[in-house]
Amino acid sequence: SQQGEEDPQALSIQEGENATMNCSYKTSINNLQWYRQNSGRGLVHLILIRSNEREKHSGRLRVTLDTSKKSSSLLITASRAADTASYFCATDNGLYRNEKLTFGTGTRLTIIP
């Protein structure tokens, strides 16, 4: 079953604009991660936010986590053509020494030059 679900499924914006995508999940978590995938290639880790954190920044990325709503958002500021990719959230199931990481279905982001 899908733990994380991204929204929207697809997003197209002009270069320079900000892109926001959301992830909702169902059970408690220890942490939530965001990954990026260029077409058909392996996923690349972007950022990890722990359940006791509310916001985290990394370069042009800003991630928020609301555990009461079981949701997270990824904001990419000042988008570039190179940001065109699919973005996935991944969650554990909140257990100690959890071994499973579950991915959502992803948001396909297209940056229009």
Next chain:
Amino acid sequence: EAQVTQNPRYLITVTGKKLTVTCSQNMNHEYMSWYRQDPGLGLRQIYYSMNVEVTDKGDVPEGYKVSRKEKRNFPLILESPSPNQTSLYFCASSFYPWGATNEKLFFGSGTQLSVL
């Protein structure tokens, strides 16, 4: 260079012909995992391994086998492939010290498998 290496990148086979997709990591990671990616379904975990000789089923293990005889290698075996196993497969690994929760995964470049 730290990496997860999968081979082959592309594979076309016929129903019932046993195949193995290899995965190797050079980061001394304890945790390794296999995922398959299908349109509209995202990534689904097939099997994972916490360490040598320790493996367990993920969400979609049917039709697959794995082994972890060495820390660096985690091959995926399809004993009798069927067309519904046509998919894009990814191997991943992560550092997993005792007492930790999930850390970031490092992914291989993927194997596109077509079963005719």
